[in-house]
Amino acid sequence: MHNDAPPAEVAAADTSVADAPVADDAVGQPRTPARRTLSREALAGLASALLIVAAAGGIVAAGSIAPEPAGSRSIPASLATVPAGASLGVCPGPARLLEGTEAGTDPQFSPESATANSAVTGAVLSAPGGVMPGSRLSALDGTAAVEIAKGGGQPGEGTGPQDLVAGVLAGRKVESPTVLGADALEGMKPSAAGVQKFTATDGDLQGSAAANCQAPANDHWLGGASTTVGRTSVLVLSNASSTPATVSLELFGGQGQIQAPGSRGLLVAPGTTRSIVLAGLAPGEEQLTVHVRSAGGPVAAAIQQSVLRGLTPGGVDFIAPGAAPAARQVMTGVDIQDAAGIAAVTGAGGFDDAGPTLSLTVPGSADAVVEVKLFGRDGQKALPGGGVVTAKAGAVTEVSLAGVPAGHYTVSTSSDVSFVAAARVTRGLSSDKALDVAWAASGVRLGSQHVVPVPQGGDRTLVFGVLENRATISYAAITADGKIRAAATADVAGGTTTSIKVPEKVEESDVVGYVVSASGDAAYGALLLQQEGREDVSTLAFMPAATGQEKVPVILGY
Structure with a gap:
């Protein structure tokens, strides 16, 4: 110059x-x-x-x-506010019995059993003062099925500036994938969540399967699938956006990553669902982890997993995505049965997968030395194998969780190498009766105002785990009349798991959900669903809390 x-x-x-x-x-x-x-x-x-x-x-x-003039020097990145978006949760639809396939992976389904039932339960919170966001349950293509709240309006009479109410969807029967949506309100993303529950008391899909209505994304990790004889795993991809999605799958088995023709460039059109039979891509895998990546539109992903041992149903479940690869993964709501009973049933031929287990997947190129800890009601319980295992790079490693006293547990896994994890929960100790199975996905640390829908019927339990020191957890019931009841609190010691039974009603109104918040040290939560007199079991990690306006760095240059 x-x-x-x-x-x-x-x-x-x-x-x-x-x-x-x-x-x-x-x-x-x-x-x-x-x-x-x-x-x-x-x-x-x-x-x-x-x-x-x-x-x-x-x-x-x-x-x-x-300093150089502004025209030739770099400008520090500034933070720009991104408008809060709507809340969107995709529910996978009813479990269906696989009848046959075309070209190895595209399924054909037969009708469900006479007793099969699928229903969606959801809750949407108002803004402070009682103003509700517009919310609804709709089909994937946007066709409205039922309105939850019209939205807008003024604060309700008798409500203070911080008082909340809820819009409720209680056990709405569904016959296909649906979307629970809520509009942004006052610059904030609404607090909303839904859960779908499937039950059947006859047929090959006996048992229960539950799934959170999931926010679409471009990256998912799902662990716990199996493609051995008698095990059926169907990956369900749903595109609720207006943009086509091109999906590619990475498959990890017990011997390493699987290169499968037909696993790349899978097109999912807007407003549609595509089902893929995983045995057509990776047959004979006792443990299979699927990494779903989508280009274009985001998708929701779930695996319908069912087991049939000869003529005896072995359970049905929706495997949900867990947390992305990280050095620590935590699963709670893990129900473990009596150790002697587990040993007896898994010793029978074909029942080796009828016990609790941990699935570890290391996507990188270095082995992971993983420390496994189980925290029960009275503190940490030692695994018979010692609790330290080497998980092979690029493969799935299975670790038995049997051998500890019966009860509800939080499973903490940690390593210096990033990995993904999921825990299998089983119910039933007789090899000549129908059993059930569920997979607990790794969850997120609890924060403020998580919406936890609770399906109707059966035994319902909130399970909280704290790894270290102490945490205080508040939980306020949402009832069918749209009221949010007074919150109760639980002081949970570090290294323990606390279980809280959900009542059927509060003041003569059905309980359909909870608002959960946590303070103190890291706490995790799950909803455990069972049925008295049956071996049904499902476990659902709490969904992340809603976020407000976000700020992203914007760099100017030429």
Whole structure:
């Protein structure tokens, strides 16, 4: 960069030099006193010019160490506010019995049993003061099925500035994948959540399966599938957006990553669902983890998993995505039966997968030494194998969780290498009766105002786990009349798991959900669903709490 002297000063210097009688001197004319005076003036002007030039040089020199002008230097990234979006949760639809396949992976389904039932339960919280966001349950293509709340309006009578109410969807029967949506309100993403529960008391899909209505994303990890004889795993991909999604699958088995033709470039059109039979891509895998990546529109992903041992149903479940690869994974709501009973049933032929187990998947190139800890009601319980296992890189490693006293547990796994994890929960200790199975996905640390829908019927239990020190957890019931009842609190010691039975009613109104918040050290939560007199079991990790406006860095440049 070049800096010149001010224009007025440069002009004055040029004039003084021009007025001096240089030309006369040049042809040898003698100097007169007048000319000598003019020469002194010329010299003075020349000196002034030299001073100006020197000053300009100083400016140039200073410019070499001064900051660059804005046009050529980088500008620090600023934070821009991103408007809060709507809440969207995709429910996978009823479990269906696989009848056959076309081209190995595209399924055909037969009708469900006569007793099969699928229903969605959900809750949407108001803004402080009772103003409800517009909310609804709709089909994947956007066709409205039922309105939960119209939205807008003024704070309700008798409500204070911080009082909340809820819009409730209680056990709405569904026959296909659905979407529970709620509009943004006052610049904030609404607090809303839904859960779908499937039950059947006859047929090959006896048992129960439950799934959170899941926020679409472009990246999912699902662990716990099996494609051995009698095990059926169907990956269900749903696209609730208006943009086509192109999905690619990474498959990890017990011996390493599986390169399967047909696992890339799977098109899921807007407003549709695509089902893929995983045995057509990776047959004979006792443990299979699926990494789902979507380009274009985000998708929801779940695996319908069912077991049939000869003529005996072995359970049905929806495997949900867990947390992304990390150095620590935590699963709670893990119900473990009596150790002697587990040993007896798993010793029978074909029942080796009827016991609790941990699935560890290491997607990287380095083995992971994983420490496994089980925290029960009375503290940590030691695994018979010692609790430290080496998980092979690029593969799935299975760790038995049997051998501890019966009860509800939180499973903590940690390593210096990133991995994903899921825990299998089983019910039933007789090899000649129908059993059930569920997979507990790794969950998120509890924060403020998690909405936890609670399906109708059966035994329902809130399970909380705290790894270290202490945490205080508050839980307020949401009832079918839209009221949020007074919160109760639980002080949970570190290294323990606490279970709280959900009542059927509060003040003569059915309980359909909870608002859960936690403070103190890291706490985790899950909803455990069972049925008295049956072996049904499902476990659901709590969904993340709603976030408000987010800020993202914006870098300007060219």
